[in-house]
Amino acid sequence: MRARLTLVHGGLFLLAGIVLLAVTYVLVEQRLPGAVTLSVSDMKKFTSAMPQSDLSQVNAAELRRFLERLQTDVRQNTLDSLLTQGGIALMIVSAAAIAFGWLIAGRALQPLHQITETAHRIAGADTAGRGLHERIALAGPRDEVRKLADTFDLMLERLDRSFDGQRRFVANASHELRTPLAINRSLIELAITRPGAPSEVRQLGEALLTVNERHERLIDGLLTLADSETELAERVAIDLAEVVGYVMDQATGDLAVRATRGLTVDRDLAPAAVVGDPILLERLVHNLLENAVRHNTPGTGWVSARTGVVDGRATLVVANTGPVVPGYDVETIFLPFRRLRNERLSDGQGVGGRGFGLGLSIVRAVARAHGGSVEARPRDGGGLTVTVSLPAGS
Structure with a gap:
């Protein structure tokens, strides 16, 4: 917007200068005498003022042509000088006008920059209302x-x-x-x-x-x-790998009794430092693993969990075997109280029984509260691969 305002300001100034120069050119051209043919009486007046010793050397016809050319050259040089020097002056003043226009536009748009920066800070916090206590508190005249x-x-x-x-x-x-x-x-x-x-x-x-x-x-x-989905009560530095390891160790004693028996569990836990609420992060990991166990292939299935840092972000990847999930239905499982298919979650199918349809909704909400994201994609042969990406901590 600043560049557009500057270009409009400079363009209008340049257009006005061109019009002014053109009007001045026309007025000056009209005021200057045109090509006038000298008459015999004019020649007599001119020669009468010359010394008699020079009259013998003067050819009247050549003198008349010379004076007419001189008059035409003076007229043309005057108009050319006006056009050239006026154009140069117009370019210099237009450049100065564009520079001043850039400064004026920047100063005029400064309040909008303040509004935009405040909105960015609030939107960058998250979508749960954090940062809403901040105000713009713009000073100055009560304009638009x-x-x-x-x-x-x-x-x-x-x-x-x-x-x-x-x-x-x-x-x-x-x-x-x-x-x-x-x-x-x-x-x-x-x-x-x-x-x-x-x-x-x-x-x-x-x-x-x-x-x-x-x-x-x-x-x-x-x-x-x-x-x-509200403000995090606690933010501490924590290793995501430790959280996953702790939850998986607890799961061997808790979930195994009703879910993990007969499943192969694989883990590859590289350090992945994050800053956040340990309780919510533990719930995120627990829900992911519980979902992977609950919707699996009884007796022959497997679950894997990997942590690490990818592109400067802490990453948790949980994959499992299980029923085939259509790609167009993946987002459905992240909605509260929404299940992919009743037969996938009903009692007696899978290894974990029926759930409430809240597990992955909580996972996504917790990830967003920490400034992260969750993505899921179907695996070839059945099951899902869920990837959680969180800002890396120090």
């Missing part, structure tokens, strides 16, 4: 740019209040939703462990515990998804 900046500040203020309300809701929901489920679990466990409890009561209690556990996992997933 000042009104734009004030409107932008008002929008930021409303968004900031909205995200603050969301964060407060997540904090309150975390307590209000988990506490009743924890009380229900305690009461059911107390009822089924009471001496002399009938078998029907115990059977009913175990069924209720299963339902309660499922609800707890659903609420925990929803709260984790909401929490990962």
Whole structure:
């Protein structure tokens, strides 16, 4: 925009200068006498002023032609000088006008640069409301740019209040939703462990515990998804390889009982330093591995996890065998409560049973909260390869 304004300013100045030079040229040309043929009386007046000693050497016809040529040359030289020197002066002044136009345009656009830089800082933080406390606070006269900046500040203020309300809701929901489920679990466990409890009561209690556990996992997933889309509570330097190793070691004792039995697990964990929330990163890795185990080939499948630094970014790659995933359906699995196909997730298929459709949604939300990204692509023969890329830490 600065270059365009400068070119418009310089172009208009140059056009005005050309018009002015052309008008001056025409006016001067009209004021200068044209080619006039000297008459005999004019020649007599001219020769009468000359000394008598020179008249014998003067040829009247040649003298007349000489004076006429002299008059024409003077007229043409005057017009040529006006055009040449005026053009040179116009070029010099136009160059100065373009330089001043560049400076003036830069100063005029400085408020827009301030607005743009603020918007970039806010957008660069992430999409979860971090940075919305910042304001442009543009000073100066209340012109169009000042009104734009004030409107932008008002929008930021409303968004900031909205995200603050969301964060407060997540904090309150975390307590209000988990506490009743924890009380229900305690009461059911107390009822089924009471001496002399009938078998029907115990059977009913175990069924209720299963339902309660499922609800707890659903609420925990929803709260984790909401929490990962708000401001990170903690940012520490951590090695992604250590997180993956810890989760995989825990999985051999936890997931193996219901999922990993019969699967081949492969790991290649190179150092990959990141800065972020350890709890959320652990949940990201856990969900990836759980998803890879849950949707796998029973007995003959495998899961692999690799970490490292690629192009200056910490990378985690989790691959697995399993059902064939169409390429056009890959993005579906990242949506909350969306499953690829019911038969892929239903009980008795795969090795992990049915999920809630939140695992990869949480993975993507956590990655974005850390300034990273998640991509998935189908493997030949079935399964997925999921790649998580995060900004590398020091």
